[in-house]
Amino acid sequence: MSSASRQPYGVRAQRHPNALVKRLFEIAEAKKTNVTVSADVTTTKELLDLADRLGPYIAVIKTHIDILSDFSEETITGLTKLAEKHNFLIFEDRKFIDIGNTVQKQYHGGALRISEWAHIINCSVLPGEGIVEALAQTASSPDFPYGPDRGLLILAEMTSKGSLATGEYTKASVDYARKYRGFVMGFISTRALTEVQTDVTTAAEDEDFVVFTTGVNLSSKGDKLGQQYQTPRSAIERGADFIIAGRGIYAAPDPVEAVKQYRQEGWEAYLARIGASQ
Ligand code: 5BU
Numbered sequence: 001m002s003s004a005s006r007q008p009y010g011v012r013a014q015r016h017p018n019a020l021v022k023r024l025f026e027i028a029e030a031k032k033t034n035v036t037v038s039a040d041v042t043t044t045k046e047l048l049d050l051a052d053r054l055g056p057y058i059a060v061i062k063t064h065i066d067i068l069s070d071f072s073e074e075t076i077t078g079l080t081k082l083a084e085k086h087n088f089l090i091f092e093d094r095k096f097i098d099i100g101n102t103v104q105k106q107y108h109g110g111a112l113r114i115s116e117w118a119h120i121i122n123c124s125v126l127p128g129e130g131i132v133e134a135l136a137q138t139a140s141s142p143d144f145p146y147g148p149d150r151g152l153l154i155l156a157e158m159t160s161k162g163s164l165a166t167g168e169y170t171k172a173s174v175d176y177a178r179k180y181r182g183f184v185m186g187f188i189s190t191r192a193l194t195e196v197q198t199d200v201t202t203a204a205e206d207e208d209f210v211v212f213t214t215g216v217n218l219s220s221k222g223d224k225l226g227q228q229y230q231t232p233r234s235a236i237e238r239g240a241d242f243i244i245a246g247r248g249i250y251a252a253p254d255p256v257e258a259v260k261q262y263r264q265e266g267w268e269a270y271l272a273r274i275g276a277s278q
């Protein structure tokens with residue numbers, strides 16, 4: 001685990017050169033939460049309702065906007081307003097995976113207008129370096145109106161059984177993150193990746209990539225379709241800065257009670273990691 005991940009979020013916020021990461025750490029510190037809820041519901045009403053009820057307890061909401069049956073302007077304005085009201089960021093888990101020219105159009109414009117409302121996006125590096133270069137280029141172009149308020153996570157590992165996002169693939173993820181570290185905020189991975197030795201790039205001395213870990217659940221080990229879970233505590237111990245939980249929270253009998261539990265376990269594990277007394 002990197003020395004950065006043993007520092008408090010507040011200290012990392014102060015030191016971080018990326019404006020969006022700074023804001024993310026400030027939110028975590030202010031709201032005492034490292035929970036990202038994966039709001040995998042299928043109507044705008046359910047999404048906005050969840051965002052409003054869980055908003056006070058989360059740092060980030062993660063969406064799969066293409067699973068909504070009624071995506072519209074109302075979805076965007078509603079979610080944006082709730083993000084401001086409760087001070088959380090929006091992460092669209094679109095997993096871009098195509099040639100640069102295509103992903104630029106999928107990200108900025110198109111039917112889903114992702115760049116307009118999602119602070120954070122992610123991509124796979126299966127297509128090679130060009131995908132990261134293309135997304136970074138769009139975000140830094142003079143006519144991109146959202147400037148430093150946008151960032152990219154590289155999908156370096158996956159939680160599903162038999163995942164092929166391992167070895168050389170994961171190594172390339174770290175390489176490209178290091179190369180495009182202005183726009184790349186960090187990784188989706190099951191553990192910290194700072195120890196990964198890359199061939200092309202070298203880690204900056206002040207390297208501080210944010211680690212988001214999916215597949216987090218307090219009461220289940222997995223599902224029937226290959227999902228594999230770990231607990232909030234184990235994810236944080238392995239290097240997650242933010243834990244992502246979906247069904248464990250939104251499908252619980254009382255999602256507000258559930259999010260409070262994840263928040264508490266995630267926060268206690270974080271305090272233990274930074275060596276703070278509880
Ligand atoms: P769950 O209900 O907590 O299993 O939902 C997990 C969410 O995280 C869901 O939206 C997945 O698409 C997402 N996910 C994942 O589960 N595993 C991964 O490796 C990645 C994303 Br990347």
